[in-house]
Amino acid sequence: MSKLSRDDVLKLAALSKLRLSDEEVEKLRGELLEILNYVEVLDQVDVEGLQPTYQVTGLQNVTRADEPRDYGYQPEDLLKNAPAVQDNQLKVKRVL
Amino acid sequence: MDWPPIADIADKVRSGELKAVELVRGSLAAIEENKNHDAIISTLEVRALERAEQIDKAPAGRLAGVPFIAKDNFLTLGGKTTAASNILRPFEAPYQATAIEKLEAEGAICVAKANLDAFAHGSSTENSDWFVTKHPTDESRVPGGSSGGSATAAALRLAPFALGTDTGGSIRLPASFCGVVGYKPTYGLVSRSGVIAMASSTDVIGPLTRSVGDAALVLDVMSGKDELDSTTIDRDEKPYIEADQEIAGRKIGVIKEYLAQGLQPGVEKIVRESIDKLKSAGAAVEEVSLPSLPLALAVYYIVCPAEVSSNLSRYDGQRYGFSSPDAKNLEESYELSREQGFGAEAKRRIMIGTHVLSSGYYDAYYKKAQTVRTKIINEFSDAFKKYDFLAGPVAPMTAFKIGEKSGDPLQMYLTDIMTVAANMSGNPAISVPAGEAEGLPVGFQIIGPMRGDRQLLGLARKFEAIAV
Numbered sequence: 001m002s003k004l005s006r007d008d009v010l011k012l013a014a015l016s017k018l019r020l021s022d023e024e025v026e027k028l029r030g031e032l033l034e035i036l037n038y039v040e041v042l043d044q045v046d047v048e049g050l051q052p053t054y055q056v057t058g059l060q061n062v063t064r065a066d067e068p069r070d071y072g073y074q075p076e077d078l079l080k081n082a083p084a085v086q087d088n089q090l091k092v093k094r095v096l
Numbered sequence: 097m098d099w100p101p102i103a104d105i106a107d108k109v110r111s112g113e114l115k116a117v118e119l120v121r122g123s124l125a126a127i128e129e130n131k132n133h134d135a136i137i138s139t140l141e142v143r144a145l146e147r148a149e150q151i152d153k154a155p156a157g158r159l160a161g162v163p164f165i166a167k168d169n170f171l172t173l174g175g176k177t178t179a180a181s182n183i184l185r186p187f188e189a190p191y192q193a194t195a196i197e198k199l200e201a202e203g204a205i206c207v208a209k210a211n212l213d214a215f216a217h218g219s220s221t222e223n224s225d226w227f228v229t230k231h232p233t234d235e236s237r238v239p240g241g242s243s244g245g246s247a248t249a250a251a252l253r254l255a256p257f258a259l260g261t262d263t264g265g266s267i268r269l270p271a272s273f274c275g276v277v278g279y280k281p282t283y284g285l286v287s288r289s290g291v292i293a294m295a296s297s298t299d300v301i302g303p304l305t306r307s308v309g310d311a312a313l314v315l316d317v318m319s320g321k322d323e324l325d326s327t328t329i330d331r332d333e334k335p336y337i338e339a340d341q342e343i344a345g346r347k348i349g350v351i352k353e354y355l356a357q358g359l360q361p362g363v364e365k366i367v368r369e370s371i372d373k374l375k376s377a378g379a380a381v382e383e384v385s386l387p388s389l390p391l392a393l394a395v396y397y398i399v400c401p402a403e404v405s406s407n408l409s410r411y412d413g414q415r416y417g418f419s420s421p422d423a424k425n426l427e428e429s430y431e432l433s434r435e436q437g438f439g440a441e442a443k444r445r446i447m448i449g450t451h452v453l454s455s456g457y458y459d460a461y462y463k464k465a466q467t468v469r470t471k472i473i474n475e476f477s478d479a480f481k482k483y484d485f486l487a488g489p490v491a492p493m494t495a496f497k498i499g500e501k502s503g504d505p506l507q508m509y510l511t512d513i514m515t516v517a518a519n520m521s522g523n524p525a526i527s528v529p530a531g532e533a534e535g536l537p538v539g540f541q542i543i544g545p546m547r548g549d550r551q552l553l554g555l556a557r558k559f560e561a562i563a564v
Contacts, residue, residue, distance in 0.1 A: 004432045009447070010229040012447050012450050012451055012454075013447065015450050015454065016405065016434075016443075016446045016447055016450045017409075017412070017430045017431050017434050018431060018435050018443060018446065018447070019172060019205060019428075019431035019432055019433050019434075020435065020443075021198060024443070028443065028444065028447055031444055031505055032447060032448060032451070033443075033445070034505070034506050035397060035448055035505065035506060035509075036448075036451075038394060038397065038506055038509075039394040039397055039398055039461070039465070040385070041391065041394050042391065042394050042395065042398075042464055042465060042468050043464075045388070045391060045464075045468050045471070046554070047464070047467040047468060047470070050465050050467050050470045050471060050474075051467065051470060052466030052467045052470060053466055053467075053469045053473060054297065054466060054468070055327065056283050056284075056297070056522030056546075057282075057283060057284045057327065057329050057522060057546075059284075059326070059329070062326035063326075064323055066324075067553055071191070073190060073191070077190045078190050080188065080190065080417060081186070081187055081188060081190070081415070081416035082414075082415060082416065083413065083414065083416075083419035084419075090414055090415060092414050092426050092429070093386065093423060093425050093426045093428075093429050094425055094426065095425070095426050096425070
């Protein structure tokens, strides 16, 4: 059986950049445990001699010429969804 | 609105017998009339009518004037693209998905955006941050998911076809529940550029249609290499719509593990009848064991959240989408924007993904899952040495009641148990309407060999003709 403490959940939330409510922490702890217990079935599987598969079509190192291309976008088109913009740049809150 | 086959609509628009503007109006009217099903998040009325007027001036293309509905995780111009999530509620795409561009280049017109489980996380559309889509014939039930809005739209004939995405079964499951054709192509056959990423190593794009022929035509237009998606593969040189595959003489393996999964009796009956029909048509059908296939769901619920946690890290409240007004500094802005912008299922997947990828757990979870994935792929490859196709149910059940599974994430995940293996392996698979159980549609799943989309569509077309 997997184990997951309240502190573990809080640590995961911090890594995930999620500020969970106390209620969410407890609920997620139970739900995550149920899912982690379910996937434990894989522990019993014999995979001797097998390599992991990360992609299925066998393509390798697909490259293209490193040349600029004009798609016709203006900076304003690509910044129109930004919450805050200044001088055509994303504006963020202070870091410290 | 009763739409003729897509190729016929385009023929008539090109000949001037039908007007694109009237088709778009017809589709918009059907959407309005069926509002109670909540299949649609938004319409693209202004842009669609403008495009229709242009097309009517000089109608051309294989899909001339054909309206369609895209799942709201495809970037489209002329309105918002939200992925049915709160965090993308204000988002207006600056460019379109390659699939949409290719369809438009052949004269198709996107009229509306369909509901989904937010970010395509789910099997019922109950995880939509907007509203729950109601099943096309029974409003107390779910349409399946995550492409539930698209399946409902196709079933209610809101447009001649709809687009969906299938990461663990999200096209085939709602297609089965709603009684339409749902096609999941070979991984890489359709560009994912401009489609909001869920699990990039299994995400595919496909059509939900009234017939296999319609699905083949849409695939003909959408498929092929795209320099904006380096995982795309070459398409078949011959058109999918001309694919033809006699049932007689084909060897079809029915996946034994799927028949042993506790199917609803009505579903089992339809599946057995479908097998008998294939036999009567001359196919050599027998049961085949692929013992690792039931493990695919556990593999999926490690690999998918891992990729989700990575893909959703871009929603940080800084570049686009919802940004919390309550934050005082950058760190708070990240945490509060994500906390307030993501729904419960997205949070669950981000947390699981972060856990299985974290130092100390990576080998035990992520690497192990990807190694079991190899085992599943090997079993598929071995089976396709002996059989032309594999077949079985799409899901153990018909459309379930709204609320029946939404309180238990694991029960919801289990609805994908028979679709998810083809996502882990990349094989093409289709759900074809095969009958009804207690008044609810049941799909039959056929799986083809890797890159065998043409054979699969050819056989599905023949099966469709004898299925109901």
